[in-house]
Amino acid sequence: MAMTERVVVLMSNEQKATVSRLAAAEQLSLSGFMRREALGYNVQLSALLNELTASTTQTAAALDRTLDRLDESERRRPTIEAAARARAITEFSVLDPELFAQITR
Numbered sequence: 001m002a003m004t005e006r007v008v009v010l011m012s013n014e015q016k017a018t019v020s021r022l023a024a025a026e027q028l029s030l031s032g033f034m035r036r037e038a039l040g041y042n043v044q045l046s047a048l049l050n051e052l053t054a055s056t057t058q059t060a061a062a063l064d065r066t067l068d069r070l071d072e073s074e075r076r077r078p079t080i081e082a083a084a085r086a087r088a089i090t091e092f093s094v095l096d097p098e099l100f101a102q103i104t105r
Contacts, residue, residue, distance in 0.1 A: 009034065019033065019034070
């Protein structure tokens with residue numbers, strides 16, 4: 001049998017009742033609950049941290065993809081604007097050919 005030590009924790013009756021309710025809600029003995037809490041092992045917290053880590057990784061990847069698309073869009077912007085300008089000149093020069101002839105010189 002492993003050696004064990006006894007640890008006495010002083011608390012009020014109200015505190016003990018609260019801790020007892022919390023332990024019972026998780027189907028743990030009072031000692032098991034106190035041990036788990038004292039050692040910082042919390043299954044729910046661990047699961048939440050794992051989920052947070054995974055979602056943070058996914059969010060960072062999505063952000064990187066978005067930034068890459070924005071960079072690509074910025075690189076293409078002058079070409080897109082030039083094409084739009086050329087289309088506008090072609091389309092609107094029909095309305096006033098002399099005006100657009102002056103603008104394009």
